[in-house]
Amino acid sequence: MYRRPLISVAPMMDWTDRHERYLLRLIATKILLYTEMIHVGAVLHGERDRHLAYSPEEHPLAIQLGGADPSQLAQCAAIVEEWGFFEINLNVGCPSDRVQHGQFGACLMAQPARVAECVARMQDTVNIPISVKCRTGLDNDEGIDRLFTLVTHLHQVGCDKLIVHARHAWLNGLSPKQNRQIPPLNYQLVYEIKRLFPMMHVTLNGGIQNHKQIQQVLPKVDGVMVGRAAYQQPFLLQEVDNLYYGRGVSSKSRVEVLDSYLDYVLVQQQQFGVPLSAMVRHLFHFFHGVPGAKAWRRYLSDNLPRGNASVATLREAAKSICIEDGRCPTNSHQEGHSCQLNHSLPSSP
Ligand SMILES: Cc1cc2nc3c(=O)[nH]c(=O)nc-3n(C[C@H](O)[C@H](O)[C@H](O)COP(=O)(O)O)c2cc1C
Numbered sequence: 293m294y295r296r297p298l299i300s301v302a303p304m305m306d307w308t309d310r311h312e313r314y315l316l317r318l319i320a321t322k323i324l325l326y327t328e329m330i331h332v333g334a335v336l337h338g339e340r341d342r343h344l345a346y347s348p349e350e351h352p353l354a355i356q357l358g359g360a361d362p363s364q365l366a367q368c369a370a371i372v373e374e375w376g377f378f379e380i381n382l383n384v385g386c387p388s389d390r391v392q393h394g395q396f397g398a399c400l401m402a403q404p405a406r407v408a409e410c411v412a413r414m415q416d417t418v419n420i421p422i423s424v425k426c427r428t429g430l431d432n433d434e435g436i437d438r439l440f441t442l443v444t445h446l447h448q449v450g451c452d453k454l455i456v457h458a459r460h461a462w463l464n465g466l467s468p469k470q471n472r473q474i475p476p477l478n479y480q481l482v483y484e485i486k487r488l489f490p491m492m493h494v495t496l497n498g499g500i501q502n503h504k505q506i507q508q509v510l511p512k513v514d515g516v517m518v519g520r521a522a523y524q525q526p527f528l529l530q531e532v533d534n535l536y537y538g539r540g541v542s543s544k545s546r547v548e549v550l551d552s553y554l555d556y557v558l559v560q561q562q563q564f565g566v567p568l569s570a571m572v573r574h575l576f577h578f579f580h581g582v583p584g585a586k587a588w589r590r591y592l593s594d595n596l597p598r599g600n601a602s603v604a605t606l607r608e609a610a611k612s613i614c615i616e617d618g619r620c621p622t623n624s625h626q627e628g629h630s631c632q633l634n635h636s637l638p639s640s641p
Contacts, residue, residue, distance in 0.1 A: 297510050297514060297515055297516065297536050298324060298493070298495060298514060298515030298516075299320075299322075299323050299324070299506070299515065299516055299517075299518070299532050299536050300323060300324035300325070300326065300354075300455075300495065300515060300516075300517045300518070301313075301316055301323060301324070301325050301326065301517070301518055301519070301522045301529070302326060302497055302517050302518065302519035302522070303326040303327060303328055303329055303356040303381070303383070303425070304328060304519055304520075304523060305328045305329055306328065307328070307523050307574075308325070308326060308327065308328050308523075309328060309570075310345065310346045310347065310350065311557075311560070311566075311570065311571040311574055312523070312574045313325045313327075313346065313350045313353065314347055314349060314350060314553070314556055315526065315549070315553050315574055315575075316522065316526060316529060317349055317350050318544060318548075318549045318552050318553055319526055319527060319529045319530050319543070319544065319549055320529040320530065320532040320533055320543070321533055321543075322532065322533050322536075322537040323529060323532050323533075324352050324353075324354060324378070324379075325350055325352070325353050325354070326353075326354045326355070326356050326381060327346075327353070327354070327355045327356055327377075328356070329356045329357070329358045329383045329386060330343050330344070330355065330356065330357060330358065331357075331358045331359060331394075332357060332358065332359030332361065332364045332365055332367075332368045333359075333364075335357070335368040335371055335372065336364060336367060336368060336371075340371070340375075344371075344372065344375045347556075351376075351378060352378040352379075353377060353378055354377060354378050354379035354380070354381050354423070355372050355375075355377040355379075355380055355381070356380075356381040356382075356383055356425065357369075357372070357380060357381070357382055357383065358383045358386065358391065358394075358396050358397060359382075359396050359410070360394075360395055360396040360400055360403075360406060360410065361410075362406075362409045362410045362412075362413040363413065365382070365410045365413060365414050366413040366414055366416070366417040367417075369413075369414040369417045369418045369422070370417050370418060373417075373418040373419070373420050377420065378420065378421075379420055379421045379422070379423055379453075380414060380418070380420060380421070380422050380423070381422075381423045381424065381425050381455070382407070382410060382411060382414075382422065382423070382424050382425070383396065383397050383425060384397065384398065384400045384401055384407055384424050384425060384426040384427075384442070385397065385398050385425050385426050385427045385457050385461060386398055386468065387399075387427075387461040387462065387463055387466070387468060387471045388467075388468045392463060398426075398427055398430065398461035398463065399430075399463060401426060401427060401429070401430050401438055401439075401442060401461070402430060402438075404441050404442040404444075404445040404446075405445055407424065407442060407445065407446065408445035408446055408448065408449045408451070409449075411424060411446060411449055411451045412449040412450075412451075415449065415450065415451070421452075421453055422451060422453075423451070423453035423454065423455060424442075424446060424451060424453075424454055424455070425454075425455040425456075425457065425497070426439070426442060426454070426455070426456055426457070427439075427456070427457050427459060427460055427461040428456060428457075428458055428459060428460055428478055428481045428482070429460040429461075429481075430460060430461055430462075430463060431460065431461075431462055431463055431464070433460060436481050436484055436485070439456070439481060439485060440485070440488065443485055443488075443489055443492065446492075447489055447491075447492065452491065452492055452493055453492070453493040453495075454485070454489075454492055454493070454494050454495070455494075455495040455497055455515075455517055456481075456482045456485065456494065456495070456496060456497065457497045457498045458477050458478055458479050458481065458482050458496060458497065458498040458499070459471075459472070459475040459476065459477055459478070459498055460475045460478075461475070462474070462475055472519075472520075477498050477499045479496060479498075479509065479512075482494065482496045482512075482513060483512045483513065486512060486513050486514070493514045493515065494513045494514050494515070495513060495514060495515035495516065495517050496509050496512075496513045496515070496516055496517070497516070497517035497518075497519065498519075500516055500517075500518045500519075500521060501521045501528075502521075502528065503528075503531060503535060506518075506536075523577065524577050524580060525577065525580045525581065526577060526578065526580070527546060527580065527581070530543050530544075531543070546578075546579075546582075550575075550578065550610055553575070554603050554606060554607060556571075557571045557572065557603055558603045561603070568596070568601060568602070568603070569596045569597070569601075572592065572596060572601065572606065573592075573596070575592065575606075576589055576592055579613050582613065583613075584612065584613035585613070587612065587613070588609065588610070588612075588613050591609045
């Protein structure tokens with residue numbers, strides 16, 4: 293079912309919304325994308341369009357659900373399958389207080405039979421794959437026992453895809469952000485799970501920053517999921533098609549990606565009334581590592597909140613960022629134009 297290796301971008305609340313996913317898809321055509329976590333209540337009782345709508349270009353796209361009630365999850369699974377998602381992932385890794393209060397997310401690591409029941413009910417209801425994203429353990433757990441027990445339960449119900457954020461979740465005293473930084477990474481536990489369950493498709497997540505790391509990890513697991521680095525350095529993904537999915541896939545240049553994204557932004561704004569800032573906020577890191585990145589971020593910070601930016605001024609501003617072979621990131625420059633590094637960006641109207 294899954295191609296190996298499988299490179300994916302992690303579900304990230306408030307970050308991997310549909311606009312960010314559209315942007316990432318322009319950069320990497322094969323990577324598997326995930327939605328932010330969507331609570332079962334939002335799917336069953338909320339505005340479905342707001343929570344579930346996406347552009348067909350985002351595919352392959354998986355949805356992550358948060359919940360712990362097998363019958364609610366089964367109902368949700370039926371709904372989201374109709375919306376055309378490629379995979380359903382159950383969140384068994386979020387340690388936030390709000391999520392713990394709702395008794396789902398990471399605290400489900402202590403209820404393996406319940407997780408397996410949730411997965412089994414969804415599997416019985418739909419034909420798309422059901423995966424689980426979990427942590428390596430909870431709090432002061434030592435060794436692999438808790439993860440092993442969870443995976444044993446999952447394996448028994450025929451679940452064959454697991455994503456492991458290679459850190460324990462500490463359920464008390466840490467914010468979600470600290471829970472992504474302070475508990476130490478332990479890739480060995482993930483490798484050990486793959487060794488013990490060779491038939492399971494195991495994806496490692498946590499702390500991946502570059503292709504060297506991906507290449508070190510991949511021989512030992514089936515996939516790698518990249519989170520913060522994909523958001524903060526999106527062009528890290530530019531090499532993914534060629535490196536992991538075979539040659540011949542021509543990746544877009546930064547120039548072309550920005551142009552296409554701004555075309556998308558214009559359509560979303562004009563046809564659907566999406567606020568510019570909701571889409572352009574994802575461009576803060578667009579020029580990461582490129583001369584002029586700081587000036588670009590400053591331009592966005594100065595102009596987006598005041599409503600001074602438009603697609604046209606953004607195209608103008610981007611012309612001032614000198615990138616890739618001295619070319620400007622829009623197609624509107626005349627042949628032979630060469631940007632000056634760090635020259636000033638257009639001032640607000
Ligand atoms: C802003 C933010 C929001 C996140 N939201 C979710 C979420 O909704 N569901 C989830 O399973 N993990 C969530 N995570 C955790 C990531 O999916 C990932 O497991 C974690 O960041 C570790 O991967 P990384 O080191 O590559 O970033 C979030 C992470 C960040 C930074």
